[in-house]
Amino acid sequence: MRAIAFHDVNDFRIEEVEVPKIGFGEVLLKLKACGLCGTDIHKAIHKTVNPGTVLGHEYTGEIVKVGEGVTKFKIGDRVVGAIHVPCFTCHYCQRQHYTLCPEFRETNIDPGGFAEYIRLSEKHVRHLLFGIPDSMSYQHATLAEPVACCIHGQKAAEIRPGDNVLIMGAGPIGVIHGQLLKHKDVSNVMISDVSSYKLSKAKEFGIDYTVNIKNDSLKDVVDKVTDNQGVDIVIIAAGVSSLLPEAVQLLRRGGRVICFSPFEKYPEVTIDAGRFFKDEISIVGTYSVSPYEFEEAILNISNGTIDAEKMITHEMAIDQVGEAITFAASPDEEVMKVVIVD
Ligand SMILES: [Zn+2]
Ligand SMILES: [Zn+2]
Incomplete structure (x- = not known):
């Protein structure tokens, strides 16, 4: 499958990698759309991630494989989810400060949102994966993560x-x-x-x-x-x-x-x-999102509080991630939200 890896400023490479194998409790997603986030742009421009990293965390997709033990989802389900999952038991989690949980930033999707297929761990599947309403497009559903982050910030x-x-x-x-x-x-x-x-x-x-x-x-x-x-x-x-x-x-x-x-x-x-x-x-x-803001975000997109149609000004193909970042980062371009589609 194709994955788009960051190597340096203005150097994103289309790499051919193995489709991830899933284990107990895990699912494999076929990526449908992934929003380009300001933090992706920040990471790529200020080089805060290692070469080879596959960026992208505002992902949506269709489940194409489910591991043993998965009961909440089935093949064909349209889903949206988070990138980080807290442990729910540490000092921070006990104080509802989930985003500061040491496990939070260690948990990731495999390999990243800018890839054809994504493996989601058992923890992701159990705690932070949600069905997309039938009436909502994959593109619109990519806004669930940034909207959830804003709900988190406004709390x-x-x-x-x-x-x-x-x-x-x-x-x-x-x-x-x-x-x-x-x-x-x-x-x-x-x-x-x-x-x-x-x-x-x-x-x-x-x-x-x-x-x-x-x-x-x-x-x-x-x-x-x-x-x-x-x-x-x-x-x-x-x-x-x-x-x-x-x-x-x-x-x-x-x-x-x-x-x-x-x-x-x-x-x-x-x-x-x-x-x-x-x-x-x-x-x-305030940083990122806790497990309890996603459903509210999906609701805010479906009830029109967030006008997703107006928000998304550009759709670009997955092998154009590098160009998309340069384009979205330029203050002179007329661009609001870019969504990468496959
Ligand atoms: Zn984001
Ligand atoms: Zn924790």
Whole structure:
């Protein structure tokens, strides 16, 4: 079968590898669609994974083989699932901090989402594999993982009715956050970016205020919308750590910043730490997804809270993964979500 392996920046290779063999409790999927995630782009551009890695984790497919002992699924089932599975018993899991479980990042799909066939371990099959509703396409179902991650992040935000929320970054994650928020009782959702295309898409999703920070002052917009109070919540959905000091400035007293992006490139920033005590602000990090957000995400796609049709702007073939990453990473391209199809 074909698998697309990362070797270096701009060097993805189509490799011929063996179809994985499945064991007890496992299933083999024929890949149907896999979303290209911002973290795939980040890994490929900043070389944070080893050469030979098959990226892709927003996978959907049809089950073509089931191992002994599998009772939940059968051949022909259309499924979507997660890439990491927690152990449910460690110190972190007992405190519902599943994403920090040491086993979480050790569990992976084999070999990765950008491959013709994928083996799912017994743990994946048992805990984090879900049927796709008949009315939902494989492409639309690839959004379940990023939507579930955003649901996970918004739990940490503890959003209250009437809140004013600012999202920094109008890429796929930013506009998913925006759509989820527009279905809550929040007052105003603002979103900022440098791409006029992405901001115009954000408007289509009903986000109240779009701010192009190339031309406009975000602070002026926040002051106007919140009557100089500052925003209740800022969600940072762009991997730019210098956004954090600005987010802290834009918060109302008692407000909260949610960091939803890898800040690995320039991790050190200076923030106004005086605001913690006198203004009771908080900064919360959130990563990936727990086992309990997937079903809600699938529901949000099927009930239209997330407009999957509008989100997915491009479909590309599996042997175009390298081109897809360069294309989706370019700030000048008119692209929202790219889905790789086989
Ligand atoms: Zn993802
Ligand atoms: Zn654990």
